[in-house]
Amino acid sequence: NAGVIQTPRHKVTGKGQEATLWCEPISGHSAVFWYRQTIVQGLEFLTYFRNQAPIDDSGMPKERFSAQMPNQSHSTLKIQSTQPQDSAVYLCASSLGLSGNTLYFGEGSRLIVV
Amino acid sequence: GQQVQQSPASLVLQEGENAELQCNFSTSLNSMQWFYQRPEGSLVSLFYNPSGTKQSGRLTSTTVIKERRSSLHISSSQITDSGTYLCAMGDTNAYKVIFGKGTHLHVLP
Numbered sequence: 024n025a026g027v028i029q030t031p032r033h034k035v036t037g038k039g040q041e042a043t044l045w046c047e048p049i050s051g052h053s054a055v056f057w058y059r060q061t062i063v064q065g066l067e068f069l070t071y072f073r074n075q076a077p078i079d080d081s082g083m084p085k086e087r088f089s090a091q092m093p094n095q096s097h098s099t100l101k102i103q104s105t106q107p108q109d110s111a112v113y114l115c116a117s118s119l120g121l122s123g124n125t126l127y128f129g130e131g132s133r134l135i136v137v
Numbered sequence: 138g139q140q141v142q143q144s145p146a147s148l149v150l151q152e153g154e155n156a157e158l159q160c161n162f163s164t165s166l167n168s169m170q171w172f173y174q175r176p177e178g179s180l181v182s183l184f185y186n187p188s189g190t191k192q193s194g195r196l197t198s199t200t201v202i203k204e205r206r207s208s209l210h211i212s213s214s215q216i217t218d219s220g221t222y223l224c225a226m227g228d229t230n231a232y233k234v235i236f237g238k239g240t241h242l243h244v245l246p
Contacts, residue, residue, distance in 0.1 A: 054232060065236060065237070065239060066223065068235060071232055073232065078232065079232070112178060114180070116180075125182045125185040126225075128172075128179070128180040131178055
């Protein structure tokens with residue numbers, strides 16, 4: 024069991040460019056979460072999928088951010104027209120999806136927008 | 138909305154001292170978890186503890202639902218305990234897990 028795998032681990036992109044982050048959840052886990060972590064805001068919930076279906080995206084900025092889960096083995100977080108304030112560590116987590124299950128986090132993708 | 142407050146924000150200990158970290162939440166919860174974030178950023182689950190007391194080695198977690206609080210006790214702290222401790226609560230739907238801002242712990246030799 025390799026755990027939750029996130030790629031890339033680090034990404035530097037120019038302002039206005041697009042950034043796509045990938046997450047491979049633990050096999051057999053039906054719930055996938057995306058979080059964003061900054062020093063100021065801490066860990067912020069972005070969005071959640073269960074059995075590949077989007078359940079709650081209330082934490083996603085309404086513009087420029089989108090997330091998909093095309094199959095049970097990976098999810099993507101896409102940021103269009105990146106801005107310096109998007110710089111953060113983006114963390115993906117998965118769980119069995121049952122009530123109260125613990126989250127297992129990936130190592131995170133550190134995005135720097137210059 | 139849901140809020141999770143952690144205290145203290147930071148803590149400096151001499152090796153061997155004990156620590157008590159607090160987590161208070163504003164609404165009813167379905168789950169409570171404690172995580173340790175290593176200095177390089179990776180997150181490790183310490184406890185899933187929605188109620189009662191759980192112990193693992195030098196760590197003890199106690200959650201009192203009716204008082205809307207959870208605590209993490211670290212006994213005989215070690216330098217390798219340094220890092221950030223995060224508590225997270227799941228709402229009544231359980232799936233949405235909200236994190237506190239963490240307690241940054243530094244253990245000195």
